[in-house]
Amino acid sequence: MTAKLTLGPVLFNWAPEKWRDFYFGIADEALVDSVCIGEVVCAKRAAFTDPVLPEVIARLEAGGKEIIHSTLALIMNDDEMRRVRAIAAEPGHLVEANDISAVALLRGRPHAIGPFVNVYNEATLAYLARLGATRVSLPGELPAGSLAVLAKSTPVELEVQVFGRLPLALSARCYHARAHNLHKDGCQYVCADDPDGLDVETLDGEPLFVVNGTQTLSYTYCNLVGELEALGAAGIGRFRLSPQDIDMVAVARIFRDVLDGREEPLAGFHRLGGLAGPIPFSNGFYHGGEGVKSLPSPFAND
């Protein structure tokens, strides 16, 4: 079976033109099989991208990409709930549930489960499969052993994030607004200033996290290019690239090249390093430890 690549949803608040042009570039050039669209973090942002969404969908379809509509991860009020209901009711595209409420709305027909739904074990996975889940993007903190057990247990297509900042937490509070001494209701959309997230450093100057509105992510980019072969051997057939504000078409090409054996993982790792610039990589969760860590991948012995 050929491994597939999914481009995750853009988690950050990009200007509508930038957002549209990013997806146009992906549609035309990126070697990915599936592309997630839709606002996951903050419902307020959707007003900006909704107007350009039809063009983006048309272009992605023309580019032969499977479209997945991702839904909000934290739903606390009727407006947010309405938004998820509307997406769940749309015919045509696969919808990715990022909260149990969306699972409830999609129950009984094929749907995807996103990484914000807690799927930690084979019992939960089997239950969700019975409700109609055909594809599950697993939580980032699962170690290799759990991934292998899950893959063995199910016919459901499993996906693991192999590139990009790891989503770590969600809150009702907007940390971007707070960092600007603003309230969430009067946030002035300051999160748009930081298309890759706002750095959060320790008092000793170590960058530890980034905040993205109500979301907190890792400062490091997760990078499992060195673990792809082991993931594939364990039965994981789909890999998620989470968009960062770098050349994601090039990132996708590197992963495709490594998956297809045209590139050695070590060479791919170095090429990704060139694209990521100063941002360090991490793979600690996969290896069962601190997520922030970068442990030697199999290719370290090459």
Add this chain to the structure above:
Amino acid sequence: MTAPLELVCPAGTPAALRAAVDAGADSVYLGFRDATNARNFPGLNFSRGELKQGAAYAHDHGAEIFVAINTYPEAGNLDPWHRAVDDAAALGADAILLADIGLADYAARNHPDLRRHLSVQASASNVEAIRFYHREFAIKRVVLPRVLTIGEIAALNAQVPVETEIFVFGGLCVMAEGRCALSSYITGVSPNKDGACSPASHVRYEERGDELVSKLGDHTINVFASGEAAGYPTLCKGRFVTRGRVSYLFEDPASLNAIGMLPELMAAGVTAIKIEGRQRGKAYVSMVVGAFRRAVDAAAKGEAAPPVDLGAVTEGQRQTTGAYRKAWQ
């Protein structure tokens, strides 16, 4: 007089359980001494025998026992969680608190008569999610995540077929519970998998000149000036730098206290209120449970709550009503 709010109280030890019951708890929640519950700290929690004795003590005094089995079972290792559910049922628990879908299914199939509550760790924050757990697993009550305003809680209560329980006192998670991997990312110890956040095993304090540095693993979480009270380095309560400015970005050192909101909570349709603190001693439990007992009874009679100063148990921290007021966001 309207029905009083049910007062749900923490116990990390048998002594705390007795203190909670003696101080007027309607129900006491606790966990087994392992990773099946979200307060898996050294020296805390209950053996099977202690649960049996504790349940007998509570039942003799008209109180109920809830057993929290609210972490996410490990793939390929479901047995400890299944055993926890089986033993809670056998040893006299009145309800179990669950978060994982697979485990809720196990409990519903194998112990249909054991009452199931949805733990805050399931992060069910909206009407569709709550209805889902009710329909699939006959959940009787949901503990709401600490992300909702009182207005949102009232709106939910008008639409869901289950009781709601909310936290009113103690430590304050600022992230949606059960969806936070900050501790896991920094320490490798996961609230969801291991039942612990910012574990003491990873905490270090270092003196640096006149300052005291608190660390989690190798990472600085706070630096205290000489004479400044040094708090525990919980990740989301640390001091960080954003945009060149030092701040408590996620949350100030503050303790949740909604004792002044009880009439509003009753009007919002809340059934039960919950005190955080299974890691706290029996003195804390006695004092806080007693104060809330008096406040709950006064609110049920439409009377003003007797004045109480809980500053002694909040370690001098500022007190906040957290997400219940929209200004918090």
